[in-house]
Amino acid sequence: MSFSSQIKEELCSVESKPCCLKAEAFGMLLFGREFSxxxxxxxxxxxxxxxxxxxxxxxxxxxxxxxxxSGSGKYTLSVEGAQQRKKVLSEFGYSGNEVALRINRANLADECCSSAFLRGAFLSCGCVTSPQREYHLEFTVSRIKLCRDLQTLIAESGLMPKSVSRSNNCAVYFKDSEEIEDLLGAMGANNSVLELMSIKIYKDVRNTVNRKTNFESANLDRTFNAAMVQTDAIMSIANTRGLDTLPEQLRRIAQLRLDNPELSLTELGRMMSPPMSRSSVNRRLAKLEEIAKNQR
Ligand SMILES: [Zn+2]
Structure with a gap:
C-alpha cells in the first residue's frame, strides 16, 4: 500500500467530534470532483x-x-437528483450556481472544525509522495480561488504552504518534512507522523554514513597520492646521489616512507625516535621532494 493510501486509511478511522462532523463532510464535498x-x-x-x-x-x-x-477499481460517489443536491448545497450555504467556488468559513465554527475540514479535503484531493523518495504533500484542486482559500486557511495555523498553478489544476503543497508532520498531526494521522519521523531518522543516518565514507575515501586518496609523489622523489635520490648522502634525519624519514607508503604523516612521525610532529615530517618530506627536483 502506498504511503498516501496508508495515511488516508488512518484518516478514515479518526473519530470526529460532534462539532466537527459537518466540517469534515464539507471538506470532502467541496474538494471532491464537483460541487455544483x-x-x-x-x-x-x-x-x-x-x-x-x-x-x-x-x-x-x-x-x-x-x-x-468501475471496472478499473475506482469508486465514484454522487448525490443523485437536483432536489437532493440543492439540499446538500444549502446545508453548507451554497446555491450551486456560484461562479467562483470559495470556502464558506461559516461552516468552520472552531479550530478543531478547521482541522476536520482539512482532513476531509485531504481525503478528497490530497496525496503524499513516498517519503523514501522525497517529502511532498499536496492538495490538488481544480479551481484557482478555492486553491487560494485553502492555502490561506492552512497558513492561519502557522504553517507555510506553497502553491502552484498548472495547466489544468492548481496545488497547495508542502516540501518540508516537519511541516508535513505538523499537518498530518493536525488532521489526526498520528501513526503516519511517527512513521514519517522514523523514515527520516533512517535516511539521516544513512546519509551521514555515506558522507563519512566519502570523506574517508577522499582522505585516503589524498594520503595515497601524496605518498606516491614522496616515494618517487626518494627513489630518484636513491638512484642518483644515494640516500647515504642525506643528513641523518632526512635519510631516516626517507627510508621510513619507502618502507611504509600507506601510512599518514602523523603515523610516520610516531615511528621516528624521538617521535616527530606531523608538520616536522611534512617539512622533511617536502625537503626531499625539493632535493629530487633540483637534481633533475
Ligand atoms: Zn469541531
Missing amino acids: ASRISMLTDLECVAEKYRDSVSAATGITPSIKL
Missing part, C-alpha cells in the same frame, strides 16, 4: 474513503450519496 447544482461527486481508489464520503455526507445532510465501482 448540476453535479456533486467525488472519485477515489479507496473503499474506506468512498464509505467515509457516503457516511459523512449522509450524517451531515440527511442525503446519502450513491457509490459506483
